[in-house]
Amino acid sequence: MKLTFILVVLVASTLALLAWTQVWVNAVVSASGADSLRLAVDGSEASPAITALALAGFALAGALAIAGRIVRVVLGALEVLIGVSVFLSTIQVIANPALASSPVVTAATGVAGTDSILAAVEAATTTPWPYLALGASFVMLLAGVGIIVTSGRWPGPTSRYQTTRMAPAGGNPAAESQTPDPVVDWDELSRGEDPTAENNRDRPLE
Numbered sequence: 191m192k193l194t195f196i197l198v199v200l201v202a203s204t205l206a207l208l209a210w211t212q213v214w215v216n217a218v219v220s221a222s223g224a225d226s227l228r229l230a231v232d233g234s235e236a237s238p239a240i241t242a243l244a245l246a247g248f249a250l251a252g253a254l255a256i257a258g259r260i261v262r263v264v265l266g267a268l269e270v271l272i273g274v275s276v277f278l279s280t281i282q283v284i285a286n287p288a289l290a291s292s293p294v295v296t297a298a299t300g301v302a303g304t305d306s307i308l309a310a311v312e313a314a315t316t317t318p319w320p321y322l323a324l325g326a327s328f329v330m331l332l333a334g335v336g337i338i339v340t341s342g343r344w345p346g347p348t349s350r351y352q353t354t355r356m357a358p359a360g361g362n363p364a365a366e367s368q369t370p371d372p373v374v375d376w377d378e379l380s381r382g383e384d385p386t387a388e389n390n391r392d393r394p395l396e
Contacts, residue, residue, distance in 0.1 A: 192344045195337050196251050199269060202329040203247030206276055209233055209323035210240040214283055217291040217314040219299060226312060229294050233319060236290040237279045240323060243272050247330065259341055266337030273330030280323045287314040 215231035233240060250265055250272070257265055283290040288311040289304065296302050301310045 191340055195333055196254050198329065198333045199247055199251040202326045202333060203244045205326040206240055206323050207244035209319045210244065212319040213317050214320045215287040215291050215314055215316055218312045219295055219310050220312050227298055229291065229298055231291045231294045235293045236283045239279045240276060243276050247272055262341035262344065263338050266334045266341060269334030269337060270331055273327045273334055276323060276327035276330060280320050280327060283320050284316055287316050
């Protein structure tokens with residue numbers, strides 16, 4: 191389950207980033223004293239925030255791999271927030287492709303201002319790519335909710351290394367207790383005591 195959600199987050203972020211690199215809007219712009227211009231508007235120009243959101247999704251997937259239960263819930267909520275942000279950034283382009291073309295229109299014609307740009311754009315149509323980003327946003331939303339709901343059933347982090355204790359073969363407690371401890375001996379020597387005195391008292395006379 192843990193690996194499944196991590197992969198889903200990675201796939202959704204990859205799809206959003208892939209869509210961002212493609213053409214989102216084809217616009218036809220009228221120019222004074224010239225023929226109409228046909229402009230292709232990439233996702234990077236129509237919705238520049240997508241790249242940062244997709245990269246945040248990649249980072250979140252990496253954090254999920256090592257996060258504890260409480261942190262997983264927080265990351266799930268963040269994934270929901272990323273999905274909502276991708277949705278809002280994408281739906282604005284789909285709802286008003288002419289306005290989303292503003293940066294490209296201004297660069298090509300010098301026309302600035304919302305009203306002037308909308309007046310200059312004769313036609314603007316979206317390509318399938320923003321719809322792919324929109325689909326990715328829904329996957330992010332569902333993944334975030336799923337992480338929150340199921341995080342308590344994920345396996346917890348395990349310790350790779352465990353402390354081991356040296357003991358005599360056969361597990362004889364008496365023998366273990368008689369094993370010299372160099373640290374204890376050094377402490378006794380530092381206090382001016384003889385660490386072998388007790389052992390010598392226990393030794394039978396010959």
